Amino acid sequence: MEEHFDVLIVGGGINGAGIARDLAGRGRKVILAEASDFAAHTSSSSTKLIHGGLRYLEYYEFSLVRKALQEREVLLKSAPHIIWPLRFVMPHDAAMRPAWMVRLGLFLYDHLARREVLPGSCGVNLRRSKLGEPLKTQYKRGFIYSDGWVDDARLVLLNALDARDKGAEMLTRSPVTAVQRDAEGWTAQIATPQGQRQVRARALVNAAGPWAESFLRQVAKPARGEALATKHLRLVKGSHIIVKRCFEHDHAYIFQNPDKRIIFAIPYEGDYTLIGTTDVELAPTALDGFAKASIDEDEIAYLCEQASRYFTRPVTQADVVWSYAGVRPLLDDDSGDPSAVTRDYLLETNTEAAPLLSVWGGKITTFRKLAEDAADLIDAMLGDRRAAWTEKAFLPGGDLRDWIGAPLRPDSDFERLVAVVAQRYDFLDPKLARRLARAYGSRIDRVLGSAARISDLGQELAPGLYAIELRYLQREEWALSAEDVLWRRSKLGLHYSEAERAAVAAWFRLNPIQRA
Template sequence: MNAQPLAAPANADSHVYDVLVVGGGINGAGIARDLAGRGWKVLLAERDDFAAHTSSSSTKLIHGGLRYLEYYEFSLVRKALQEREVLLKSAPHIMWPLRFVMPHDPAMRPAWMIRAGLFLYDHLARREVLPGSNGVNLRTSPVGKPLKPHYTRGFVYSDGWVDDARLVLLNALDAQEKGAELLTRSPVTAVQREADGWQATISTPQGERRVRARALVNAAGPWAESFLREVARPARGEALATKSLRLVKGSHIIVKRCFEHDHAYIFQNPDKRIIFAIPYEQDYTLIGTTDVELPPEALAGLSKAQIDAQEVDYLCEQASRYFAKPVSRDDVVWSYAGVRPLLDDASGDPSAVTRDYLLESNTQGAPLLSVWGGKITTFRKLAEDAADLVGQMLGDKREPWTEKAYLPGGDLQTWIGSPRRPDTDFERLVTAVRQRHIWLPESLVRRLCRAYGARVGRVLGGASSLSELGAEVAPGLYEIELRYLQREEWARSAEDVLWRRSKLGLHYSEAQRAAVADWFQSHPQPAD
């Protein structure tokens, strides 16, 4: 490409951008962050809230994908394994190491095969924080106690856990702080490709807005294909959508805590799939996921994916094959579902469809980059590759920067000094915050540290007593935090706060959730 870099003077037209990113899930937010950090003028438009769909509906794991080894996805697994510790170090408040227990069922896979897979898993990428795998005697180990007695042998290995919705928020915050403009509740209703740029129409809460961008990034997730077919208009009649997505619904159930220890379980099922049972929100166990293929037309008018009765029964049945105390539909206290946009690779089994991503660049006119597929663990690498391609298409290569960078709140040094290990560093943060704010209840300190990391002081402001936090709108949720979320994290409703920026909704009664909704109704929302 011979295009010249776009200068960005201080008085540049506020409606002209280098890059328009469509989609506020993990890939869109990650790409906007990377591009903004390289100095490009970026606009991101999301039709709903950040992480409103797929990116808040994952199994919440930072993992290499042990089961993908069976499908010979060695490149994907290696890439994901390399990213685990990069991510853990970047935001130790929302991500941490987690040990997984795999009970051995000889009818599923022989022990030698599992040992070989775990050996590969341990050695495909360098590990500094996460310990390697080992065998475990389930008859004597505490991790065997919740299981049926005929499971006597197992294996333990390492991966990581992440608050997926907050991961998206942190990327959005970092993008904004590096100069990007981000719009929520603002669907892109039309884009017109021209020889030297894109004209876009965005429907914002303040009214219709028309902007121009030199390049367009399509990171619309499950809607990436339909966005190109139905919203984007090519310059000369060429087809913009050249790939197909397979839409696979993954659903999860939340039940009361099934075990007391801090390990998670990975269960092998007779259908050759796996499910996880993960400690969740102190009092619960998260069980998932399913793989249910959806027809493309299922997205039309879809505001929120929903679990169905068959999926609930499937998850209960598979978990009950292992747990001594069966899991039933009556145990389910909450559930969620998301649609995974998987690149169609002609696999017959939805579980076998690749979780890798493809970045497709199109320069038949103004630059277009479409993001196909992907998984949350590899979002940073995907964003880095995407920013490289955007720079290539714009004829302006700029250096990557995110591999060693902290996400907002992840640099704990102002509280604890030099970092040591991500997991122990977080506990040092909790101790430091408690010492500085001895008037705060310990449970509230821990929750705030988990959510905001080193930014906990920004949430608390200059408060020096509980009374200075404002009204307690719901247990442990004070006005000062709601105003922070409204002011700095794009929160516009109780759902935004209770189910994405936190999981407090899981702990609250219907009346307490309604109190948060009433607060938003009675307090004016700041303009975006």
């Protein structure tokens, strides 16, 4: 039987999930189909920063930087459990950029948008500061500025949860295998784990990320002979390495490289340092099917070499304990250098027949504004304008008021939440209490339920991971495998042995989700 919706969204990355959330909150009947898991590709493979993009100022992308800086403040307030402030140290290398240029860039970065949460930039004497201790002695001074950190995969999940809470149907492991346009709407075939479904939608949103162009060329069929794909994407791989902790403090570093690129070295998961990213252009055929990108040896060597230019203790390939890579779908603007290709997004509408909206490009920091703009365009194409609502809204778990009272600052509010969680669930190990507060925020009680003692959490499959949490992730967050839990809904896989990861996989095999 054919099912009817207002909007079908193809793609469950950050843009697709964000658009589904916004439209559902406007009362639209929405269905989203994701071929893999939420955030299975690009949206879980970022540098995990909520930032304006300091280096984009050199390419005169002032509008993009300003928009991103405005969104940085909005997002910090909306989800203080998964997004928090982070201070960055830029050691000054006169051979890269003169000090006056860096100061000017930081002045613009501080003032292009209003700041309520984050402190401004300043200088630092690296020889007199603990921030200089891990660095080679040639770096005598530097600059400090602010941005934000985000758990990128959980950001996608929170948008998907909010969309579902507001009535959207959110499908994973459900590729759209065919979609046919006519004057009145779109008819789509979706291959779900339960079988083939045929749905009818008044409008189609193409948010397939790196597959946005190929979806229009290979899957979507026009009503007449018009071309649905009018843009070209440049697929640029960005890879990261994880090494044992390179420094003890809580600041991150931004390093300038001789090739005019930058890399970050960021505190990661307590015991580690994240180093990235690269910019490697891929052929359009590199993502045939839904293959996941991976780092290559040259990228590992590059990241180790550039980090070792700054750190006293060299970073070697033997230090790498994990790596990941994502493919950025950048709108082709004829730039020769992949690093110079714009990170801004373009929303392209097509009303030759039933409405089509294609999302080209974008970055994780501006996803909410992209989704709001997309929802406005869908409203206009459907002839029914509805009010935007997400700018002041919390993401699931982000409203801490029932736990801590009136909010003060996102970072201190989270610490207050941790204190209340530790008191309410006093049987939890402090490290576990903090991890659960980070992941679920004010929804932690939905995970723990009425648990009053550690035995109420069920079997401990791996250190700090109990059956009660796995059942929650399976029931509420679409988790179907150990990979879903250990590498996207958390990064616990980084901390576990092969045997411990295998124990989690065995639990999923023995406890398949029960579907109606």
